[in-house]
Amino acid sequence: MISEAVIKRLPRYYRHIKQLADSGVERVSSTKIANVLNITASQVRQDLCNFGGFGQQGYGYDVVKLKNELAAILGLDKVYDMIIVGAGNIGRALAGYKGFSDDGFYVRALFDIDPRCTSINGIKVYDMDFLNTYLRQNRVDIAVVATQKNSAKGVADALIAGGVKSIWNFAPIELEVPDGITVENISMSESLYVLSYRTKNSKK
């Protein structure tokens, strides 16, 4: 059982190692990784041991091998079919973000209560009324909730009823979901509050 803290660090390792691989770096030491991620080298070695990433004394880690191991652990060696519910500012920004498909996440459809455009960046926008039917007819690995706060709970319930197992929630609300359903929150306001806390409490 891998701890929550380690799971949260995993993506940071992956992103850094991927950047090294893209730049043609062949090997890297735990100390160098530690410096960039602002953790200790022994933490790096311990974390990576959990995932079968073994460095060699005096050599470090093979960057490409480590990248592939991390990608496999993160499930980034597959393709994910995504839909986005809510075509407001956030939903549209996500639909327009090219980076997702680099990692195998494909936005297949958008849904909105008031679909003013028929498509955004080549992705079809459907009326919310069509969501149930769509879920019956299509595979959806991940659904993004990008609605207003008040609609988020109802949307999540509809998604789960339609068989969606993984929700990426951008609405500023804690979604309560049954066992077996995964929710990952992007909370911009929480992040902004942490920033204002730190801004207030930092040395002037």
Place this chain on the structure above:
Amino acid sequence: MISEAVIKRLPRYYRHIKQLADSGVERVSSTKIANVLNITASQVRQDLCNFGGFGQQGYGYDVVKLKNELAAILGLDKVYDMIIVGAGNIGRALAGYKGFSDDGFYVRALFDIDPRCTSINGIKVYDMDFLNTYLRQNRVDIAVVATQKNSAKGVADALIAGGVKSIWNFAPIELEVPDGITVENISMSESLYVLSYRTKNSKK
């Protein structure tokens, strides 16, 4: 010294308590807070003690009082002047988000290397060349970095050189900053990776 883990939980308390206050709830028990936030009641009591939020046996917490205490600790009892650098999908979505000003965060200007619009949602868009001058002439409490990965470091350096102390980073890169500068990252790809990890490892 308040621990990182507690600081990260603070905004979740605040958001929940604010929601209760907005709904007219007058008091709440640690158990009820704990259920919604998916932590233990004793953790809630311990956390809130750190911030002078004292519940009473058999009564619980006074919601409005607790909300105001949390807001003050988070620095949400002030007004923050923000700018956004990068007027792509993310920058535009942030400029259009009405929720920030509810909490006292005001977006005063956008900057872009290729400002195609002169304003977005009533907020003026300036050429990047003007950033230095703007920073000399205006107070900026928080600067949002919403550029591409490759530009983020240069932008952060320019902001810091111009006197900005707090950066909210949406670019998918770890920014290294000097002591005394606060960076808070919103990493969408990291969150998505955690979700794919959990999706992969959840019971089917």
